[in-house]
Amino acid sequence: MPWACRLFLAGVLAALGAAEEAHRVGLETRAGTALGATGVLRASFELLHLSQLWNTLYGIALLVKTAIPLVALAAGWFLRARIRVRARVELGLAAG
Numbered sequence: 001m002p003w004a005c006r007l008f009l010a011g012v013l014a015a016l017g018a019a020e021e022a023h024r025v026g027l028e029t030r031a032g033t034a035l036g037a038t039g040v041l042r043a044s045f046e047l048l049h050l051s052q053l054w055n056t057l058y059g060i061a062l063l064v065k066t067a068i069p070l071v072a073l074a075a076g077w078f079l080r081a082r083i084r085v086r087a088r089v090e091l092g093l094a095a096g
Contacts, residue, residue, distance in 0.1 A: 011035045 011034055046058055053059035 008035065008038060 043062060047053060053063055
């Protein structure tokens, strides 16, 4: 079995929660890192030139898969900032 498959299976097993809660958090972090590393490694073999990101279906899929979490992170950051301001105002009204 290729090493990339082994890393993928290790990540899946860690995500299923085969260990205690505290230990599982460490396993999930390592598994996520391993899965990310295998993805970057595969992309480096598939995409030999930067232009292949927008000229091939695989490259476009990678761009979309990268954009979706970035948009979600930006939205989360924006909403968190809004909630913090709103909470500050409400606490000021309650205390005042």
